[in-house]
Amino acid sequence: SNSNPVRLKTALDETENLLAEYQRANRQLQVEIIANAGGIDLLRSDVSPFAKRIALMQAKYPNLDYLACSQTISKLQKQGVIVNLLPHTGIAPSAAEQINKRLLQGWDYVRV
Numbered sequence: 001s002n003s004n005p006v007r008l009k010t011a012l013d014e015t016e017n018l019l020a021e022y023q024r025a026n027r028q029l030q031v032e033i034i035a036n037a038g039g040i041d042l043l044r045s046d047v048s049p050f051a052k053r054i055a056l057m058q059a060k061y062p063n064l065d066y067l068a069c070s071q072t073i074s075k076l077q078k079q080g081v082i083v084n085l086l087p088h089t090g091i092a093p094s095a096a097e098q099i100n101k102r103l104l105q106g107w108d109y110v111r112v
């Protein structure tokens with residue numbers, strides 16, 4: 001939910017470390033990064049400082065998905081902002097709804 005590049009980098013670093021650790025141990029893991037509010041900048045093709053890294057991570061880890069909050073997209077569009085997402089980015093009805101859905105399915109939630 002934060003567009004601070006240091007926080008965005010930290011989220012990617014922690015995600016990549018976790019995925020690599022599970023891959024080395026030959027263990028199953030599915031990860032979703034859900035971006036809302038200012039954090040949606042991570043997934044916007046026109047402003048993301050990490051577009052290349054995200055593409056590399058998507059290629060390396062097929063068990064990693066990126067989702068943008070549709071409520072955030074709608075708010076930006078109402079402000080006249082054209083929102084173009086990075087390739088292979090999904091859209092969740094809302095970040096909170098997606099998180100609650102996953103928690104009910106037994107997923108863990110880590111806020112970065």
